[in-house]
Amino acid sequence: MSYIGKFRVWRGDANGGSLEDYQVEVNEGEVVLDVIHRLQATQAPDLAVRWNCKAGKCGSCSAEINGKPRLMCMTRMSTFSEDETITVTPMRAFSVIRDLVTDVSYNYEKARMVPSFQPPKDLAPGEYRMQQVDVERSQEFRKCIECFLCQNTCHVIRDHEENKPAFSGPRFLMRIAELEMHPLDTADRRDLAQDEHGLGYCNITKCCTEVCPEGIHITDNALIPMKERVAGRRYDPVVWLGNKLFRRNRA
Amino acid sequence: MTTHETGVNAPPRARLPVPTLRADRWWLGPALTVTGLTIFVVYATFRAFQQAHYFVAEYHYLTPFYSPCVSLGCTEEASLFGRFLPDHPLIPYAAVSLPFLLLFRMTCYYYRKAYYRSFWLSPPACAVPEPHRKYTGETRFPLILQNIHRYFFYAAGIVAVINTYDAIVAFQSPSGFGLGLGNVILLVNVALLWAYTLSCHSCRHVIGGRLKHFSKHPVRYWLWTKVSLLNGRHMELAWITLGTLMLTDFYIAMVAGGVISDVRFIG
Numbered sequence: 284m285s286y287i288g289k290f291r292v293w294r295g296d297a298n299g300g301s302l303e304d305y306q307v308e309v310n311e312g313e314v315v316l317d318v319i320h321r322l323q324a325t326q327a328p329d330l331a332v333r334w335n336c337k338a339g340k341c342g343s344c345s346a347e348i349n350g351k352p353r354l355m356c357m358t359r360m361s362t363f364s365e366d367e368t369i370t371v372t373p374m375r376a377f378s379v380i381r382d383l384v385t386d387v388s389y390n391y392e393k394a395r396m397v398p399s400f401q402p403p404k405d406l407a408p409g410e411y412r413m414q415q416v417d418v419e420r421s422q423e424f425r426k427c428i429e430c431f432l433c434q435n436t437c438h439v440i441r442d443h444e445e446n447k448p449a450f451s452g453p454r455f456l457m458r459i460a461e462l463e464m465h466p467l468d469t470a471d472r473r474d475l476a477q478d479e480h481g482l483g484y485c486n487i488t489k490c491c492t493e494v495c496p497e498g499i500h501i502t503d504n505a506l507i508p509m510k511e512r513v514a515g516r517r518y519d520p521v522v523w524l525g526n527k528l529f530r531r532n533r534a
Numbered sequence: 535m536t537t538h539e540t541g542v543n544a545p546p547r548a549r550l551p552v553p554t555l556r557a558d559r560w561w562l563g564p565a566l567t568v569t570g571l572t573i574f575v576v577y578a579t580f581r582a583f584q585q586a587h588y589f590v591a592e593y594h595y596l597t598p599f600y601s602p603c604v605s606l607g608c609t610e611e612a613s614l615f616g617r618f619l620p621d622h623p624l625i626p627y628a629a630v631s632l633p634f635l636l637l638f639r640m641t642c643y644y645y646r647k648a649y650y651r652s653f654w655l656s657p658p659a660c661a662v663p664e665p666h667r668k669y670t671g672e673t674r675f676p677l678i679l680q681n682i683h684r685y686f687f688y689a690a691g692i693v694a695v696i697n698t699y700d701a702i703v704a705f706q707s708p709s710g711f712g713l714g715l716g717n718v719i720l721l722v723n724v725a726l727l728w729a730y731t732l733s734c735h736s737c738r739h740v741i742g743g744r745l746k747h748f749s750k751h752p753v754r755y756w757l758w759t760k761v762s763l764l765n766g767r768h769m770e771l772a773w774i775t776l777g778t779l780m781l782t783d784f785y786i787a788m789v790a791g792g793v794i795s796d797v798r799f800i801g
């Protein structure tokens with residue numbers, strides 16, 4: 284069954300732009316990205332859109348559909364009614380390059396700031412031995428496809444451009460948590476998380492979790508445990524005293 | 535809702551004529567939260583200061599809002615832990631526990647989310663701009679104090695033990711052992727309080743989440759998996775326990791005030 288769907292797509296660049304109305308054919312089983320491609324093929328050949336896999340695995344096609352941050356390739360047309368106007372805009376926390384394409388370099392800069400995995404010095408690659416229970420928590424975070432929808436939705440930077448230098452966003456705080464929970468990692472990134480990556484800015488309002496297409500429990504499993512780890516180091520007088528008196532090593 | 539120069543409509547971001555294009559009922563969540571929390575706060579404040587109808591002497595039912603009852607104003611039988619606080623209209627009879635329970639819930643990761651989103655609109659819903667010009671989150675005083683949540687968790691654990699004790703000593707009647715609807719309510723309430731308390735994120739951290747090597751600590755790992763299961767329901771438990779606390783208190787207030795009489799099964 285096909286029908287002519289009503290679409291409003293943001294067209295423009297950093298100097299300005301607007302929502303343009305289009306009527307595009309929609310076929311059964313299609314996703315928003317299919318329609319955007321048809322629009323590009325039939326009516327707007329200069330429409331800029333980023334995509335790669337069309338399978339929800341490359342993280343390229345992030346956009347906002349009816350105001351909600353989503354992957355275009357994972358948003359089924361069947362979730363909308365036929366007379367509904369569907370609005371597609373670029374992600375709104377990043378600078379727009381053109382049409383639906385934004386400049387996500389902020390994320391790569393933040394990624395580079397996270398110190399990488401540090402195995403014990405006396406362990407050669409190939410000698411790593413880990414138990415499944417020890418790596419399970421980190422594995423959830425490895426599902427991330429770097430679509431940056433969480434970064435885009437996080438109000439800390441979405442609503443406050445000025446916080447970008449101080450705050451790395453959920454994706455990279457989660458990366459820090461992943462390494463902190465890794466059984467073979469020897470570095471301590473707790474102070475770094477708080478001081479360089481702005482963990483304290485997060486007010487655990489869970490929008491990152493809400494929009495993550497991989498369904499990662501970013502807030503509950505990464506950010507809050509990370510806040511607890513930082514609290515243990517920085518804001519817990521009992522732990523502080525215990526460490527002073529008994530010079531406990533980390534478990 | 536305002537959009538300001540630093541937010542979603544700040545160039546070089548894609549400019550739009552409206553702050554959000556969300557057309558669903560995103561405001562419903564925060565509206566329900568405000569309603570729910572307000573009802574509880576009003577009810578709890580009234581009851582905490584009412585200083586009446588908190589104890590059913592016949593069956594030894596003590597409402598959690600007055601436990602432990604340590605004011606000189608308390609009925610002697612109700613105070614299992616002595617009476618030492620001055621009897622003053624502005625000092626609740628359970629003034630040694632209520633402030634900690636309040637702080638426990640106020641610093642709870644779930645309630646924080648709930649009131650930041652609803653009362654403070656920061657953010658009101660995902661991808662809906664917040665109205666504040668500046669935002670520093672939990673990096674500064676006073677919100678940096680949210681980091682001491684785990685102390686209130688320990689305190690809440692102690693209060694839960696006291697509530698459990700209250701629920702157990704309530705199995706009595708003038709003729710010895712007794713069982714009534716009040717007992718069932720007290721037990722359900724205390725079981726749910728334990729579930730809420732143990733589902734706390736700080737609990738999850740101290741019980742095992744802080745470890746790097748689960749395999750070296752099998753017992754703590756096992757406990758952590760159980761707490762994690764509860765933790766997944768933390769929001770639900772947070773709301774359910776607000777409800778059961780009010781219901782428990784209300785039932786005991788009604789029985790204590792003589793409005794209804796307890797449904798007795800034994801004694």
Ligand code: SF4
Nearest residue numbers: 437485486488489491
């Ligand atoms: S939970 Fe924290 S990191 Fe995630 S969106 Fe909310 S404020 Fe941002």
Ligand code: SF4
Nearest residue numbers: 427428430431433495
């Ligand atoms: S955590 Fe989820 S939302 Fe964030 S970048 Fe990874 S996959 Fe995307």
Ligand code: FES
Nearest residue numbers: 336337342344356
């Ligand atoms: S195109 Fe790869 S995630 Fe959508």
Ligand code: FES
Nearest residue numbers: 642643644734735
């Ligand atoms: S009680 Fe909610 S997180 Fe501790």
